[in-house]
Amino acid sequence: MRFKTRNARVIPHFYSILYAIFLVPFTVTFRMTLRFDFSIKSALVLLVAICIMPASLIAFALLSYDYLRARDAQIDSSVMTARTIAYSVDKEFSSIETTLRALATSPSLSKKDLPAFYAQMSEIQSSGFMQNLVLSTLQGKQLLNSGLPFGERPPISDRTNLRLLDETNGPVISGLIKDTISNQALIAVSIPVRRAGKHIYNLSAYISPNQLARLLKQQQLAPDWIVAIIDSQSTIVARTHDMSRFSGKQASADLLDAMKFDNQGWFEGTTSEGTQVLGMFSRSAVSNWSVAIGIPSASLTGEMRKKVGWLALAIMVLLLSSIGVASFVATRIALPVRGLRAPALALGQGKDVVIPSLRLKEAKEVGAALRQASLMLQAAQHQATHDVLTGLPNRALFNDLVSRQIAISALAGTQFSVLYIDLDGFKPVNDIHGHAAGDAILCEVAQRLRSEVRDSDMSARFGGDEFAVILIGTPGKTAAKIANTLIRSVSEPYNFKGEAVRISASIGVASYPESGAVEHELLRMADLAMYQAKDAGKGQVVCASASGLHLSA
């Protein structure tokens, strides 16, 4: 037998709840990730929360489901218990009826031998099972009462069951009746005594409600369960708790409401003393008496509350420890990633990229890529500003240096000179010894020029067989002397595959500020001077001064 319970209403929604548990957080998170920038830490913490929260909610849902199932089982078994107790009550009444029916057939009664019949009644009463037995007329006048000495009668007639006994063959069970002899509330079980089909007497047995309370005790019910036996008039007859207080009172309103339409079932409400209970009841179809069981809600949900408490604690610990681990991992990831900021900025500024110690594989890979990019950038920059063959600075870098030096010298009031160098007789080297020989000699020329000037000066190759030198802080005269030194150096023979190769150089000298105050003017003057040196027969030095171009001795 199943009862309609809350659980039954919950189960159809169970899968929708699970669906919502998973769908809602994931949708929210997905939208958040689209909208906001996350730090590694917040992303990991969020991830942990997303992983743990649905599992936690499922655990709570399963716990609730488990509780509802357990409550269902409790309801079913408690209704069965109520039915069993109601059956025991019926059996009690049935046993009394059997005794009464046997007594009603007594030959003493047929012979109207009332003393002998009284003796029989007394004997049954002395068994202790019944409070007393009464033989009365159809009008309710007591003829014999086993609770009184033979011949004595109570002052008031009991007419409780008379009308019913007239209509039925019994037994008729009264509610609680005030016994005029013992002054106790008792229950009367009455049958009609018939002879030749004629109703001649009524025979009743009175039992105490304690007799029924004993039945409750025999059931070994949980001590906090409040169990009551209720008569057909909804009056509490016996009870496990506070019987003296509630016996003879109406059952609680909640129980009466629940019993209005069903013979058995359950309800949630309060008992007569106001305890919140989960109540189960069963009404006997034979006697119309009921048994109600009230399980205090506190004891029913106590275990559930304990489990929920432990689960909440476990989830809290899991969540906090996971967030702690996530934070630690996030820091381990974020530190190396942040450590790449400085190298990236250095790369952008064209500075040396120094990769710090990064304890993360991916960050190390990015660091290595930054270093590689830095080297490639440096190589590209070198290529853009240097001559590929000789490695000397090219014209662009040289011009740039001249511009800067003009600015510096203008401020400092110093001088410097620029030498334009064009090799003499270089073409025949290519023609006679080949292009490779020409290349080797160009490199050697570069080397000689570099070695003849200071580190603070700079030699450059402009292309072909054209070179240039800037001499920092050097006035024109000194520059002319150095130019002659350079011609001597360049004119030294070159050894190419055992052969001595000879070339020379023509040099034009221009000095700042004498020959020009701006870069292009200064360089143009050096160029003109160099052509003048060529025209003067090569292997010469010509200086450009304010007064014109002069051959240097």
Ligand SMILES: Nc1nc2c(ncn2[C@@H]2O[C@H](COP(=O)(O)OP(=O)(O)OP(=O)(O)O)[C@@H](O)[C@H]2O)c(=O)[nH]1
């Ligand atoms: N091997 C080699 N030769 C080059 C390179 N660049 C230019 N040349 C050659 O250098 C020569 C320069 O020409 P010129 O300056 O007229 O030759 P030159 O014999 O020095 O002439 P003068 O200056 O009048 O003495 C040309 O033959 C170019 O082909 C280079 O990178 N390597």
